[in-house]
Amino acid sequence: MRVLMVxxxxxxxxxQIGNDLESLQKAVDGLIEVLxxxxxxxxxxxEEGKCMGLEGNRRIDNGDIIAGAFL
Numbered sequence: 107m108r109v110l111m112v113x114x115x116x117x118x119x120x121x122q123i124g125n126d127l128e129s130l131q132k133a134v135d136g137l138i139e140v141l142x143x144x145x146x147x148x149x150x151x152x153e154e155g156k157c158m159g160l161e162g163n164r165r166i167d168n169g170d171i172i173a174g175a176f177l
Contacts, residue, residue, distance in 0.1 A: 109133070109177040114161040123177075134175055135160075143167065151176035 107125045111133065112118045123129045130138050130150055139153035143166065152160060155173030163172045 111175065111177050112163060113175045114163040130177075133177055136174075141166070141172075149176050 108120060108122055110118050111121050123133050127138070134150060134152040134155075136152040136154055136158065138150050141149045141151065143149060149166070149172065151172050152158070152174045156171075158174070160174030163174060163176065165171050
């Protein structure tokens, strides 16, 4: 599937990944968490990114910070 990958300190870019759990986990380097931002908009990120000490990436509308890569 085609996704917008957002890595810490880099410009977002469009890439292709598989349409399965393993591909999603590989893209975010761990267990996935899905955050629903608004209708038809979601983020897939590393569920344990902050606990793992991954670099902060972006702040979302509720004030939380996503750690590590997300799509």
